[in-house]
Amino acid sequence: MPNPTAAMLVIGDEILSGRTRDANMHYLAGELARVGIDLEEVRIVSDKAPRIVAALNALRGGYDHVFTSGGIGPTHDDITADAVAAAFGVGIGVRDDARAILAAHYQRTGLELNAARLRMARIPDGAALIDNPVSSAPGFSLGNVHVMAGVPAVFQAMVASVLPGLQGGAALYSQTLCIRRGEGEIAGALSDLARAHPNVSIGSYPFQRDGAFAVNVVVRGADKAQVDAVMVALCAQFPEAVA
Amino acid sequence: MPNPTAAMLVIGDEILSGRTRDANMHYLAGELARVGIDLEEVRIVSDKAPRIVAALNALRGGYDHVFTSGGIGPTHDDITADAVAAAFGVGIGVRDDARAILAAHYQRTGLELNAARLRMARIPDGAALIDNPVSSAPGFSLGNVHVMAGVPAVFQAMVASVLPGLQGGAALYSQTLCIRRGEGEIAGALSDLARAHPNVSIGSYPFQRDGAFAVNVVVRGADKAQVDAVMVALCAQFPEAVA
Incomplete structure (x- = not known):
C-alpha cells in the first residue's frame, strides 16, 4: 500500500x-x-x-x-x-x-x-x-x-x-554515498542503476568543497534489501566513495 | 503602477x-x-x-x-x-x-x-x-x-x-520595531494603525527570548513618509520599543 x-x-x-x-x-x-x-x-x-x-x-x-x-x-x-x-x-x-x-x-x-x-x-x-x-x-x-x-x-x-x-506508512530507508567526482562522470552509472531498480529512488546532489567537485548520492526506498543492493553496486563502481 | x-x-x-x-x-x-x-x-x-x-x-x-x-x-x-x-x-x-x-x-x-x-x-x-x-x-x-x-x-x-x-518596480521601504510585550497586548493598536494606513503593511512576528514575550513589528510600504508616520505612532504608544 x-x-x-x-x-x-x-x-x-x-x-x-x-x-x-x-x-x-x-x-x-x-x-x-x-x-x-x-x-x-x-x-x-x-x-x-x-x-x-x-x-x-x-x-x-x-x-x-x-x-x-x-x-x-x-x-x-x-x-x-x-x-x-x-x-x-x-x-x-x-x-x-x-x-x-x-x-x-x-x-x-x-x-x-x-x-x-x-x-x-x-x-x-x-x-x-x-x-x-x-x-x-x-x-x-x-x-x-x-x-x-x-x-x-x-x-x-x-x-x-x-x-x-494520523495513520503513517512505511518510513523510507535511506542511504547516502559521497563520491568525489563530477556529477557528469557518474551520471551514466546512476542512470543505469535507476533503470535496473525502479522501486528505488536515486537522487544526485552535487556540491563543491575545497575547489573539488563531489556528489552526494541518496538512495531511498521502502525495501531495505533493494536499497542495499544499489549501495553495493555503487561502491563496487566507485571504490573511493564514502558512505 | x-x-x-x-x-x-x-x-x-x-x-x-x-x-x-x-x-x-x-x-x-x-x-x-x-x-x-x-x-x-x-x-x-x-x-x-x-x-x-x-x-x-x-x-x-x-x-x-x-x-x-x-x-x-x-x-x-x-x-x-x-x-x-x-x-x-x-x-x-x-x-x-x-x-x-x-x-x-x-x-x-x-x-x-x-x-x-x-x-x-x-x-x-x-x-x-x-x-x-x-x-x-x-x-x-x-x-x-x-x-x-x-x-x-x-x-x-x-x-x-x-x-x-528584468523591469523592476519600487523597492519597498521597511522598518522594524521590537516591542517587548505579548502580541495580544499590542494587537488592538496594530489593528487601528493598519486601518488608518491602508497603503502600509504592518506585520506582527512574535518570538520568545529569555522567557519573555516580544514582537517584531515590520512596517512596509512604497511611500517612506507613510511608513515613517506609522513608526512614529508606534513609538509614541510603546515608548519602550527598540527600532
Missing part, C-alpha cells in the same frame, strides 16, 4: 519578503519522513485571504493531509482560521472550549484575556482542537487540514500533538 | 524529504525585494514531470515572472528542461551555442564532454541562455520562466545574470 501523502501550506509574508528564513517546512519534512507520510508539495503564500483559500482547496483535494503554518495569532494579519472556514464553507466563532483554555492560561500568567487574545479562540465549525503545550492558544484540524502556529517552538509542539493521531 | 509579481518553483525532492534545508528561496526573496519585484508565491514539488508541468503552467499564467531552481544537471533525475518544454508545448534538443559553452569548459578543465554532460546543452526551442560563470552549464529563460540550477552558488550566479534584464 502506498504511503499517505501530504502537502504543507506556509502562510508567510515574512518569508516571501526575504525577512525570515523558513524553519517549519524543514522540521515538518523530517517528522513526516519519520512516520512514513510522504510530503509531496509545499506552497508558501502571502497573508491574503483569496490566496490562502485557493491554495487550501487545491491542496486538500490533492493530498491525504494538509499542514498549515502561520497566521493564527491575535493580530489583524492573522487570518488563517477565517480562510480555512471560507475554504470549507463553514461558520466560525469563539468556541467555549478554546475560550476556556485561553482563560485558564491568562489567569495563570496574570494577563488579561482581551478582545485581541480572544480572537485565538475563534475556531471553524466542526474542527477538533490541537493541543499547544507551549503557549496554550490551540491549533485545529478540520477534515484533512491541520492548522498550526508559525512560531517554530509552537509549530513543533503542535506537530507533536497531531502526528500520533 | 504596481510592482511586477513573481513566483518561485523549487524542484526539490531533497527538500521535501527533509534532507536539505532550502537556501535558494531565501536568497531569491531578498534579491527580488531589492529590485522591486514582489515574490507572491513559492511552490516546492518533487522531481516528477507531471507535477513540475502542472505547477509551471499554473504559475506562469498567474505571475509576471517565474523562477525555477533545480533539476538541470547531467543525471537521470534532472528533468526540469524537458518539463519546461512540455509545459510550453515546444521541442527540446542539444543546442549548438550551449554545446559550445560546455565544450570550451570541459576542454579548459581537461574533462570529457560525455553523453551525460551533453544533456546540459538540451535547451527548449525559443529559450535564451542564462550565463553561468560558476560552472558554465547554462540556465535559460523561456517566455516569463527563468530556469536555474539548484546548487546555491550556481543559482546565485544565475540570478545575478537574469535580474538586470
Whole structure:
C-alpha cells in the first residue's frame, strides 16, 4: 500500500519578503519522513485571504493531509482560521472550549484575556482542537487540514500533538554515498542503476568543497534489501566513495 | 503602477524529504525585494514531470515572472528542461551555442564532454541562455520562466545574470520595531494603525527570548513618509520599543 501523502501550506509574508528564513517546512519534512507520510508539495503564500483559500482547496483535494503554518495569532494579519472556514464553507466563532483554555492560561500568567487574545479562540465549525503545550492558544484540524502556529517552538509542539493521531506508512530507508567526482562522470552509472531498480529512488546532489567537485548520492526506498543492493553496486563502481 | 509579481518553483525532492534545508528561496526573496519585484508565491514539488508541468503552467499564467531552481544537471533525475518544454508545448534538443559553452569548459578543465554532460546543452526551442560563470552549464529563460540550477552558488550566479534584464518596480521601504510585550497586548493598536494606513503593511512576528514575550513589528510600504508616520505612532504608544 502506498504511503499517505501530504502537502504543507506556509502562510508567510515574512518569508516571501526575504525577512525570515523558513524553519517549519524543514522540521515538518523530517517528522513526516519519520512516520512514513510522504510530503509531496509545499506552497508558501502571502497573508491574503483569496490566496490562502485557493491554495487550501487545491491542496486538500490533492493530498491525504494538509499542514498549515502561520497566521493564527491575535493580530489583524492573522487570518488563517477565517480562510480555512471560507475554504470549507463553514461558520466560525469563539468556541467555549478554546475560550476556556485561553482563560485558564491568562489567569495563570496574570494577563488579561482581551478582545485581541480572544480572537485565538475563534475556531471553524466542526474542527477538533490541537493541543499547544507551549503557549496554550490551540491549533485545529478540520477534515484533512491541520492548522498550526508559525512560531517554530509552537509549530513543533503542535506537530507533536497531531502526528500520533494520523495513520503513517512505511518510513523510507535511506542511504547516502559521497563520491568525489563530477556529477557528469557518474551520471551514466546512476542512470543505469535507476533503470535496473525502479522501486528505488536515486537522487544526485552535487556540491563543491575545497575547489573539488563531489556528489552526494541518496538512495531511498521502502525495501531495505533493494536499497542495499544499489549501495553495493555503487561502491563496487566507485571504490573511493564514502558512505 | 504596481510592482511586477513573481513566483518561485523549487524542484526539490531533497527538500521535501527533509534532507536539505532550502537556501535558494531565501536568497531569491531578498534579491527580488531589492529590485522591486514582489515574490507572491513559492511552490516546492518533487522531481516528477507531471507535477513540475502542472505547477509551471499554473504559475506562469498567474505571475509576471517565474523562477525555477533545480533539476538541470547531467543525471537521470534532472528533468526540469524537458518539463519546461512540455509545459510550453515546444521541442527540446542539444543546442549548438550551449554545446559550445560546455565544450570550451570541459576542454579548459581537461574533462570529457560525455553523453551525460551533453544533456546540459538540451535547451527548449525559443529559450535564451542564462550565463553561468560558476560552472558554465547554462540556465535559460523561456517566455516569463527563468530556469536555474539548484546548487546555491550556481543559482546565485544565475540570478545575478537574469535580474538586470528584468523591469523592476519600487523597492519597498521597511522598518522594524521590537516591542517587548505579548502580541495580544499590542494587537488592538496594530489593528487601528493598519486601518488608518491602508497603503502600509504592518506585520506582527512574535518570538520568545529569555522567557519573555516580544514582537517584531515590520512596517512596509512604497511611500517612506507613510511608513515613517506609522513608526512614529508606534513609538509614541510603546515608548519602550527598540527600532
